[in-house]
Amino acid sequence: MMHPYRSVLYIPAARERALEKARDLAADAIIFDLEDAVAPEEKLRARDLLDAVLRRADYGARARIVRVNGLGTPWVEGDLAAFGAHPGVDAVLLPKVNGPADLDAVAGRVQAPLWAMMETAKGCLNAGAIAAHPRLEGMVMGTNDLAKELGARHRADRLPLLAALGACVLAARAEGRVIVDGVFNAFKDEAGLRAECEQGRDMGFDGKTLIHPAQLDIANEVFAPSEEEVALARRMIAAHAEARARGEGVAVLDGRIVENLHVASAEALIARAEAIAAQSIAAAAE
Known part of the structure; x- marks a missing residue:
């Protein structure tokens, strides 16, 4: 069963209180940030602190992702050495990936x-x-950095970023x-959130990265299938199964055609709803 990523919360690795608090937050995943959220003079302390916290703290069912410093910085080698094989890390996030060669540079x-x-x-x-990289x-x-590089203006509809967002979803x-x-x-x-x-x-993203715990509830709600959507999906599957039993390739439900592709989407x-439910049960049991 897939792990849900409705809400992915950034936590600065230099803030011990925030690291501890994150253990009880309703986030599907946490990005422990050693990059933008940590000042240069705090980088080494943040690395040591995060190492210690991830060795002793239980984050339950939440995915634990560490964002290391970027290639070419003075800290990336130490970050990779500390977290590349860390028992408390589920994934390593590399900033500013320009192509698969950047992933090759750290994969080993x-x-x-x-x-x-x-x-x-x-x-x-x-x-x-990049998406095709085997690892x-x-x-x-990273919409803030992307908008800065593009020279794009802020718009509520994010029109200047849609081409890039769509390209990455497709990939x-x-x-x-x-x-x-x-x-x-x-x-x-x-x-606005x-x-x-x-x-x-609606574009197809699995979830949203967040900068504050106050944003968790909305992201978790929006990126989860509603009860009505789940009920309709079950009806579609049933209607199509009944049509197939009659030797028909398509079904009609509520005046709409239901084909194999609709059944696959419904399933x-x-x-996704079952994975979210399992995540919620695991969080409640902590």
């Missing part, structure tokens, strides 16, 4: 699956090749990778 030092930050123009243009498990949109789906949307910066704007989550969900939606 990382036992866990690799994730790629998609936050450069070159990276988005090479999304297909890659997931992709994370992820072609290779069966997880793909998570970028952050919404105004964490007190619940309506909901609208952007709905846009990302995927139900599997």
